Amino acid sequence: MTRFAPYLFSLMLLFVTACGGGSDQQQAEDQTTDTQATEQADDVRTIEIVGIDRMKFVVDGEEEGITTGEKMGDYVLLESITAKPGEEIRISLYTESDLPASAMAHNFVLLTMNADAAAFANAASKARDNDYIPTDMEDQIIAHTDLAAGGETVEVTFTAPEETGEYEFLCSFPGHYSGGMKGILNVEE
Numbered sequence: 434m435t436r437f438a439p440y441l442f443s444l445m446l447l448f449v450t451a452c453g454g455g456s457d458q459q460q461a462e463d464q465t466t467d468t469q470a471t472e473q474a475d476d477v478r479t480i481e482i483v484g485i486d487r488m489k490f491v492v493d494g495e496e497e498g499i500t501t502g503e504k505m506g507d508y509v510l511l512e513s514i515t516a517k518p519g520e521e522i523r524i525s526l527y528t529e530s531d532l533p534a535s536a537m538a539h540n541f542v543l544l545t546m547n548a549d550a551a552a553f554a555n556a557a558s559k560a561r562d563n564d565y566i567p568t569d570m571e572d573q574i575i576a577h578t579d580l581a582a583g584g585e586t587v588e589v590t591f592t593a594p595e596e597t598g599e600y601e602f603l604c605s606f607p608g609h610y611s612g613g614m615k616g617i618l619n620v621e622e
């Protein structure tokens with residue numbers, strides 16, 4: 434038996450060397466693939482809101498920077514959003530509805546601090562030709578999305594005001610503000 438040992442040993446050495454070389458090469462290829470798989474970075478804080486037929490802004494659940502209320506089916510009511518002065522925020526609004534756009538669509542309209550939201554909603558209901566954005570009250574709008582009909586998503590990115598305080602947001606589709614489709618943006622340090 435012993436006289437075969439040197440032969441077996443060198444055979445094993447060859448085998449190990451060959452395998453080792455192969456795996457190094459494989460590792461190098463894997464690293465190249467990892468480096469190429471880079472993610473697209475976008476650091477704008479995005480709040481994903483859903484508009485439902487019950488005329489409410491709702492969200493999936495509690496998250497940092499928002500306050501939520503009662504349960505609404507699979508969602509919870511969005512009550513307010515908290516932002517720092519000058520913070521960049523993106524609102525993404527999805528309309529969940531099987532109704533036609535003429536009967537059910539939503540938008541997100543953020544008003545200036547001193548705006549009269551009820552008066553704005555009333556004027557908006559008569560501005561059908563301009564997607565329910567009253568042109569003579571545009572100076573009371575900080576930011577707004579387009580209308581989103583069922584299955585559609587609209588977005589708007591804006592900078593929170595520098596002045597701390599409460600800013601009302603609403604959906605200006607007729608009847609939705611009085612139906613409760615509204616909330617508060619709290620700008621605070």
Ligand SMILES: [Cu+2]
Pocket residue numbers: 484488538539540604605606609614
């Ligand atoms: Cu609405």
